[in-house]
Amino acid sequence: MTTTARPPADLGTAEIAQKKWAKWQLYLGFVGFFLGLLMGLLQALDRMGFYLYKEAQLSSYYQGLTLHGVSMVFILTFAFGNAFLTLGVMRSLERPMASTMLVAASFWSAAIGVALAAWAILANQATVLYTMYSPLRPHVAFYIGAVLLVISTWIVLLNQLLTLRAWRKDHPGEPIPLLAFVSVVTYIMWFIASLGVAIEVLVFLIPWSLGLVQNTDPLLNRILFWFTGHPIVYFWLLPAYVSWYITVPKMVGGRLYSDGVVKGVFILFLLFSTPVGLHHQFTDPGVDEGLKLLHMLFTFAVFFPSLVTAFTLMAALEDGAKHNGGKGLVAWIRQLPWGNPSVVAQLFAMLGFVLGGVSGLINASATVNLVVHNTSFIPGHFHLTVGTAVALTIMGVSYWLVPYLTGKKLCCRRLAVAQSWLWFGGVMLFSRGLMAAGIEGQPRRVPVGLMTYAEESWKLWDIVTGIGGTLMVTSGTIFFIVIIGTLLRKKGSAGAVEFPIADTVYGPEQSPAILDRLGLWTAVSVVLILIAYVPVFVSHYYNFTSPGFVRW
Amino acid sequence: MATLKIEKWERWFLYASVVILVGFLVAILASIGEAGIHLPTDEGSLDPNKVAETPPFDNPGLRQTGDGAYEAVMVARTWQFTTGETDADGIPTITVPAGSEVTFIVTSGDVIHGLYIPQTDVNAMIIPGRVTKISQKFETPGEYTFLCHEFCGLANEQIGHHSMYGKVVVQP
């Protein structure tokens, strides 16, 4: 019996309080998911020819799209990461976090941030989309909300580091347990990455939106935004990777092959996630072509750890299935636990990520990108990555995490299993439609119902997109039914739920000690960022000449 | 000292991954070096509040710069392109003979816009304070839509980002 299987009565008061705050953080993410789903429905309907924004009391498609983007990728993902990787550190180090106050502070920072940003968007004061490109100028509450959301993640990192330090004091010379290692590395990576947007918003945009300074430099703001904007996708993704590496092998009855390889993968993400931002600016004027290609080089490097992941996870799945009597080259797949909603969701998430990764390589290829940049192909791509690999993993994890945090037994298991199939089927149509229309030339971020230059060849694909999107929204609704059904159950009905952790064939004792040198890797990461970004900031012509525009 | 445990198959998979990624990289660099497909690069800066007084944007329009070579100077503002020429419906146009190489020189007088011509290599951002320059050869006669593909706001359901486009008319 592992430590987490202790009945709640044995938990210390700190641990109980911290789990409560983590639970609220998770629910905050669900609020974001719910808002995002509502807007997703309107967007899917627009593709099918029903422009229903007036009926929904919204001022425009773009207002809805701002809410959709912010809810899904700032609220849902941040809140989930904060909750999951705080709990991961606690589970892995077998101790409460160093500070209960910080766990609570992280929740409040995120919650107030969500309230401010949501107010600004719903009051139609911030229709600038989640990329908030200046010189479109939202209400300052939108910026402050974004900053508070980021600060909530910094608080999590601080608490993780304090906890790790305390653990190291008690365990001198021991290798860092894997789950704690990957949780902390994810947040270190993100902290460094988030400095770009933090500087953009705090130094340039907030004073400008308050009228303290008249003008801003839109290109500089874009560079700072994408400094954060690429690594942010790894901040969305890595909590899912943590779940795939650490919990899924356990749930399928398999083992993880090597502790060291997983640590190595996360270190590669720490090193290469950030010095790649210009690949979102391949088509920007005012940025040197050579520097764009340098960033492309690093972009290909960051693809490597994902390929390693593909292999390692497959091996762990096969190991599990073969333990359960699975045979053959591919026939073992049938022996995976297809009745377990957590597992099924994450198997589909992985499958989605294969397709998302391949389409990501297309975007990363500077010249091929000219065919797809800012077309519908791009949302087609990222609804496979963040919209499926991450979102479906969040749902799958929630299917055990909610029982783990509430002691209530998951309701409606078969419905929960069906939910994943529906999402995956939906996104196959949805992304296929968007990608095909994009290749035919349809731009993104345009309401199909209003555009004045629609091509005949887009129509069929828009319908396919709309149908797929509606299926996804239906699936998301089922997710909420399952969660609410669970919350309505009796406390204690779940018995003792474990936070699953896979065994490794080669454990931490066999990993090179250098992998645990977090300070060293952070330093290397900073050096790579300097190589990639010093030339950008030195050669940049600082042009603070743009006043703000409120054009919505 | 402990070493990384990487099984034989995994090792081969990792080698193959590196080979594939390097192969892709070489192909892309070749498309730039050999096929001459270029990304927009740094073409200078200006004051976006003074676009109307800054050459060449003080006089948007098409200019012939050589045999079959043209420069199309354009200004993007919410929510239209100024090309110096419009068709009967008021849609901005650029009219060139087939086989022309057109260099688009564009800037923005307000917010960020985009310039995108489906089925061509013209795909670039237009950022206030910066000059976007991008060339495309038009071989086949016909009408090519160019459109704004970055969100730039809206006035109402009829006019906004979703109505910001024009046409390149390639005459036989």
Ligand code: HEM
């Ligand atoms: C549940 C069903 C969903 C539907 C029907 C849906 C629909 C859409 C559509 C049609 C767009 C493209 C809008 C445009 O370019 O004009 C879009 C954009 C987007 N979606 Fe979703 N989506 C869904 C779920 C998700 C999820 C789960 C995520 C992430 C976790 C997500 C993140 C985004 C983001 C970041 C954008 C870009 C917004 C922008 O361009 O500013 N979506 N969505």
Ligand SMILES: [Cu+2]
């Ligand atoms: Cu525009």
